[in-house]
Amino acid sequence: MSEVEAAAVDAENPPKPKRTVRRKKKPLESGGPLYLGHFGLHEAPFGITPDTGFIYATRSHQEGINTLLVALKSGEGFIKITGEVGTGKTLLCRRLLRTLEDEHCVTAYLPNPGLSPETLLRSVADEIGLNAEAGSDQYQLLKSLNEALMRFAIAGKTVVVLLDEAQAIPIEALETLRLLSNLETEKRKLIQIVMFGQPELDSHLANPAIRQLRQRIAFAFRLGGMQRDELHQYLTHRLRQAGLVAGELFADDAVRALFAASRGTPRLINILANKCLLMVFGEGGQLVRARHVRAAARDTEGAHRPWIWW
Template sequence: MYQGHFGLTEAPFGITPDTSYFFTSAHSQQALNTLLVAVRSGEGFIKITGEVGTGKTLLCRKFMATLGEDFVTAYIPNPYLEPRTLMLALADELELILPRDVDQHQLLKSITFRLMELAAQGKQVILLLDEAQAIPLESLEALRLLTNLETEKRKLLQIVLFGQPELNKHLEMESIRQLAQRITFHYHMGALSRDDLEYYLAHRLRVAGFTGARLFSRAAVSRLYAASGGIPRLVNILAHKALLLAYGEGRHQVERRHVGLAVKDTAASQGWWWPWLAGAAAVIGVASVTWAFVK
C-alpha cells in the first residue's frame, strides 16, 4: 500500500512472527541464549514468560530456526488440550502413524519407542508449547510424566513452555509442584527500552528495504514509546497506522501527530491498562484512517 512511497519492498510492521524481523534486544537475545544453553544441558523443563505482545512466539520460531541438525522439534501452538489429545499432537509432530482407536498404553509406548529411536540416531527432541498458560493442569501433569523418559545420560524429551505470566500462577499450585521443581531454566521477557525502540524501528525498516534517512522523527518515536510502553506488537500496530497516515498526506516522514492519531484509533494504547488489551489491538482495523486517502 505505502511501500513504494517510502522506498520499501514490503510492509515492515506486520504482527505475524516473521523470523527475518527478529530483533536482538537485550531481552530477546538473553532469552534466546537461555534457550540455547538450556537445551544443550539436556535436562528438564524450560520456561519463557512475558506479557502479551512481547515476542514470545517470534522467539520460539527463531529458536527453532537456530537449532542445528542434531535437534528434532515438535511445536504445538495451541496446547489447550486434554492429556490424550496432547499426546496425540506430540505423536503427530514426531511423524508417528497410529491406529485411530489407539489406546493410552500403546500411544505412550509408541512415543517412547520413537524417542528412543531418535536418541539412538544422536537426535535430541524438544517439545515447544506456545500459549502454555492455557494448558489444563492434568495435561501439565502428563507432560511431567513424559519427562521421566530417559537414558542413563539424558532425558529423551525436553519441554519448553512459552506463556504469559499467568503460567507462573498455575505452576505455583500444590497439585503440580513436582513439575515446577523440574524447571531448570527460565527467563521473563520485558518490553523494549526507549533506546531499543529507536534501533527496533530502524531494524525492521532496513529488513523491509528502507535505505533513506530517518523515517520516524524523534518526537514521533517518543510518542510511540509513551503509547506502546515498548511492547513490540503495539509498536508494530501504531507504526503501521502512522505510516498510513503520513502516506495519505503525501509526507515522507512520520511526525508526532501521525502517531497521536494512530493512538486514538487503537484502544490498547490509550491509558495505563494497555498491557491487558494488547492482544485485542491486533484485530482493530484501519478503517478510521482511510480519510487520509480521500481528503
Template sequence: MYAAHFGLRELPFGITPDTSFFFGSPRSQEALNTLLVAARSGEGFIKITGEVGTGKTLLCRKFMATLGDDFVTAYIPNPLLEPRTLMLALADELGLVLEREVDQHQLLKSITHRLVALAGQDKRVLLCLDEAQAIPVESLEALRLLTNLETEKRKLLQIVLFGQPELNRKLALQSIRQLAQRITFHYHLGPLGRDDLDFYVAHRLRVAGYPGARLFSRRAIDRLYRASGGIPRLVNILAHKALMLCYGQGRQQVEAAHVNAAARDTIATQRSFWRWLVGAAMASTAAGIAWTFVR
C-alpha cells in the first residue's frame, strides 16, 4: 500500500471510527462540549443529529472515552429492537446475568436494582444509542419510562440519541411528545467547511505520521471539498483513493486530477456532483430569465 511511499505509519483515511483521529473542528468540538455539559448536569435525554457520514459514531466514541471514572457507559450500536429486546440489551451492557426466560417485571426490577446500586457508588449511568432514527416508537416510549427512575438529586439513567435527521420527524409524533419534551440538550452535526476540511486532512495525515508539510495541493483540497460536500466519510473515501492514484504514478503530492479521478470512481459523489450540476444549471437558467425580464 502507499503508507511507506509517503512516510506514513498507518493509513490516514480509514472509515472505521477511530478516536485517535478525532478532529476537533468548531462543529465537532461544540457538539462534544454540549454532550459533556449535558452529561454532567444529569439531564435525562440528549440528542445529536447529523446527515449520513458526518461523524456521529466517532463523536459518540470520543464522548464515551472522554467521560471520567464516575460514569458507567452502555452502548447499543443498532437499536432496531422491540422494547423487551432493547431492555435485555441494556441489561447485558450493565453486566446483569439474567435467566433465559426472565419475565418483563423481573427484567425491569433487575435493571432498576443495578441502577440504584451504581448510584449508591456515586456512578452516573449513561446509555448511548447509535442510529437512533431506527428505534421503534414503542421502544422510545420504554426508554422514556426508564428515565423516570431517579433519586432526589438526579436521574438514575441518562440517554443520548445519535441519529440521522429522520429522528427529528419521529420525535415529532404526537404519541411520544412526552419524550421530546425531555430533550433539553441537542446539537446538529453539520459538514466541514472548506478551511476546516483542509485542517482535517492535515490532522489525519499528521496523526498517521506524515512528516512533510502539504501532501494535498490547495487545488486538490478545493476539489476534495467540492466533490465531498464536506462530509467526513466521503472525504476519507476520496482522499484514500486519491493517495492510491498518486502512489501509483510515483508522485509525491496529490493534485486535483487525482481527486477528480477518485470522484469519478465514487458513486455517492457522482450523484452529489450531478445534483450540484443540475442545481447550478437551474440557477443559471433562472438568472437568464430574470435578466430577460429586466431588459
C-alpha cells in the first residue's frame, strides 16, 4: 500500500481540527475527492481532465494562444503546436476552440485523428454540419466539402479544423489534409488546419512523402512548462475556482518542492497536488508541506526526485 493510499485509509475517522478556511455555500461535486468538505471546496481543484473553467494563462500558454490567433488571422493554411506530454496542449486546443466559437468561426474539432483518409474527410464534414452521402469516395467528399466551404466563405465565415494528438495521424490522412488545404479562392484559403501534437509530430512530418505539407506550415510554436514564479499563482487560482475563499493550502516549502518534482509540467503538478491534499486530509491537517510532496513524488510515475530531498 502506497503512502497516499495509507493516508486515505487513516482518514476513515479523521480528527476534526479547528477550521481556518471559510467555505462557499455550494453543493459538493458528486463523486469528487474525499477531501473536498475538509478543505472547504465544492469541486476537485486538480483534475487531470482538461477543463477550460480552470484555465490559468501561463506565459507559455498565453504566447501560444496569441500565436494561434495571429496565424489564423493571417489566413495561412497549416499551423503546428507541439509540446511534451502534460504541458497542456489539449487545454490550449479547447481554449482556442472556445475563442473561435465566440468569434463566430466554423470549427471542426477532431480529438482522435488516427483515421483513414475518407473517415477523416467524413469527420470534418460532420463537424461543420455537412451530411455527406453514404458511399461517397474521396473525390466526391472533397467536392462536397469545397462547395460547403465556398458557402461559408460567401457568408463571411472562417472554417478552422483543430486536430489533437496529431502525431497519430497516418501519413495517407496527412496527404488528404494537404489536398483539403488546397481549396481556396483567388484571395483566401477556404479552410485552415491547426495541428496539436507531441514532439514526435515533427519526425512524423519529416517523412519525404508529405514534404509538400511540411512546406505549407506557416506558423509553429513549442508549448513549454510552467515557470517557477508562476506556480504559486497557479495553485491559488485553481483552489479559488474550486471554492476556497481564503487562506493557503500549500506552504512555501511545498510549492518549491512541487516545482522541483514536476519541473513545471501542469499535469504532474495536478497529480502531485491532488495526492498531497489527500495525505493532509488523512492526517486531519490543513496545510501541505514539503514532506507531503516528497511522499507524493515517490508514489508518482514520472515525478522528479532530487537526491537532496532525502
